[in-house]
Amino acid sequence: xxxxxxLVTGSAGFIAGNFVRVFKKRFPQxxxxxxxxxxxxAGEDVFxxxxxxxxxxxxxxxxxxxxxxxxxxxxxxxVTYSVLHPAETxxxxxxxxxxxxxLCRDFKVRRFIFSSSSSVYGGAKKLPTKESxxxxxxxxxxxxxxxxxxxxxxxxxxxxxxxxxxxxxxxVYGPGQIGSxxxxxxxxxxxxxxxxxxxxxxxxxxxxxxxxxxxxxxDVVVANIQAMQHKGRFMGEFFNIGYGARTxxxxxxxxxxxxxGKHLRLEYRPPRPGDVRHTRADISKAHRYFxxxxxxxxxxxxxxxxxxxxxxxx
Numbered sequence: 001x002x003x004x005x006x007l008v009t010g011s012a013g014f015i016a017g018n019f020v021r022v023f024k025k026r027f028p029q030x031x032x033x034x035x036x037x038x039x040x041x042a043g044e045d046v047f048x049x050x051x052x053x054x055x056x057x058x059x060x061x062x063x064x065x066x067x068x069x070x071x072x073x074x075x076x077x078x079v080t081y082s083v084l085h086p087a088e089t090x091x092x093x094x095x096x097x098x099x100x101x102x103l104c105r106d107f108k109v110r111r112f113i114f115s116s117s118s119s120v121y122g123g124a125k126k127l128p129t130k131e132s133x134x135x136x137x138x139x140x141x142x143x144x145x146x147x148x149x150x151x152x153x154x155x156x157x158x159x160x161x162x163x164x165x166x167x168x169x170x171x172v173y174g175p176g177q178i179g180s181x182x183x184x185x186x187x188x189x190x191x192x193x194x195x196x197x198x199x200x201x202x203x204x205x206x207x208x209x210x211x212x213x214x215x216x217x218x219d220v221v222v223a224n225i226q227a228m229q230h231k232g233r234f235m236g237e238f239f240n241i242g243y244g245a246r247t248x249x250x251x252x253x254x255x256x257x258x259x260x261g262k263h264l265r266l267e268y269r270p271p272r273p274g275d276v277r278h279t280r281a282d283i284s285k286a287h288r289y290f291x292x293x294x295x296x297x298x299x300x301x302x303x304x305x306x307x308x309x310x311x312x313x314x
Contacts, residue, residue, distance in 0.1 A: 003068030003110070005031035006228075007061065009052050009100070010074030011044055012036035014177045015115065015169075015217060019071065020044055022221045033065045036074065052096040055103075062107040069228050070104055072097065073115045075145070082142035093145035098152055105160040113227050114153050116166040116238065118213075118279060119143035128282035131168075131240060154236030165227050165234035167220075170242030170281045174217030174301060175308035185214065186249055187256070187302065191309045194262050202264055206271035208250035213242040213280045216301035219294040223286065230290040242281030243294045255299055259306050 006023075010016045011034030020042035024032055034044035035058070037051050046065065050057045052074050061067075075093050076082065082089040097114070104112050121129060122137035138144040153164035173185045179192020186204075193202040223241045227234070253264050286292035296304075 002027060002030055005033055005065045005067045006069045006071065007065065007067040008032060008034045008044070008071045008073065010036050010072075011042050011047065012038040012040035013073055014181060015172055015220060016071070016073035017042040017176055018174065018217045019073070019221045019224055022218065023225065026225070031065065033061060033067060035061065051092070052100060053092060055099060058099065058103055062103055062109070066107070068110040069113065070100065070109050070111075071113045071115075071224055071228075072100060072149075075115070075142075077142065079119070079140045079142045082140055082145070086141040089141060090145055093142070094148050094152075097149045101152055101156040101160075101162060101164070105156065105162050110163065111228065111234070112153065112156070112162055112164040113224055114149055114164060114166045115224075116150055116168045117143065117146045118168050118170040118240070118242070118281065120147040120150070120168060123276040124279070127246075127278060128244065128280040129240060130282040131238060131285055150236075150238050157234070157236040163233050164236050165230075166236075166238040167223055167227065167241045167286075168238060168281075169220055170213040170215050170240065170279055172215045172217055172220050174305050176217070177305075185212075187214070187252060187305060190253070190256060190264060191260075191306065194256070194260065194264065195309050195313060201267045203267040203269050204249065204253075205269045206249070206275065208253070209248055210271075210275070211246035211248040211278045211280075213245065214247055214252075214298055214301070215242045215281075216294070216296040216298075216304075219243070219296055222295075223292050226290045226292055232289075234289075237289070239286040239289065239292070240281040240283050241286060241292065242279075242283055243298065244281055244283045245298070246278060246280045247298050252302075255302050256306070259299075259303050 124134040177188040
């Protein structure tokens with residue numbers, strides 16, 4: 001049965017905003033409640049402008065709306081910012097998650113769905129990356145916060161019987177991702193420069209042969225919905241969410257030029273210290289548990305993303 005209401009944290013953000021759009025289209029009868037420190041335009045039924053660290057506000061929301069599911073997207077996501085400000089980012093990313101889990105226990109929330117990140121691996125030793133074969137090795141405070149969130153979810157399930165699940169996203173891209181945003185990929189960064197930053201030259205760090213498992217945002221949204229609909233209990237399980245294939249950065253360049261009709265004159269820079277060379281998710285566990293199968297190919301997702309950048313010009 002569908003829930004009467006759900007809570008989406010960070011609902012003004014890129015991934016959560018797309019989640020709100022798709023969820024409302026599929027389940028218009030479910031009340032969707034959002035909370036974010038930024039003002040939202042995603043289409044929530046009820047929106048609260050505030051922080052997930054505000055205990056009084058979060059209690060008020062849970063008491064009033066009684067959401068059956070909490071989708072926890074909210075975070076301070078900037079890796080570099082987390083290196084410079086580890087305490088501030090930990091307050092939101094770790095304390096905020098802990099507070100939400102505590103209050104979900106108190107208000108009998110059915111399931112807590114946590115947005116984690118492939119950054120917890122810190123560079124997997126085996127590709128494609130299986131959850132069971134690659135132990136987490138975070139290389140930034142942000143990655144450590146995401147891994148801490150997974151541990152806190154498992155503890156909440158074990159100690160408080162709160163059903164939790166963590167979804168490890170791989171390089172999410174798509175419409176709504178601004179190139180200068182904290183979660184931006186090379187795709188949105190290059191498109192932002194190409195369409196809106198006249199005179200600024202896009203750059204490539206490294207030789208371009210590095211590759212990524214790019215996940216189209218609508219597939220990530222579907223994974224969240226499937227995790228909600230799963231009939232069994234997760235009790236702290238974690239899953240890779242990606243496309244399951246690698247695309248080199250130079251291939252991204254060629255496809256952007258092909259579908260935009262624009263030329264990318266790149267400035268070449270040295271590789272970033274500690275940058276991961278390749279990523280590719282093994283998504284068989286998510287498929288086995290709740291049927292996750294991505295449906296949008298990289299080229300199709302890129303075409304849709306370019307079309308969104310074109311629409312922003314008008």
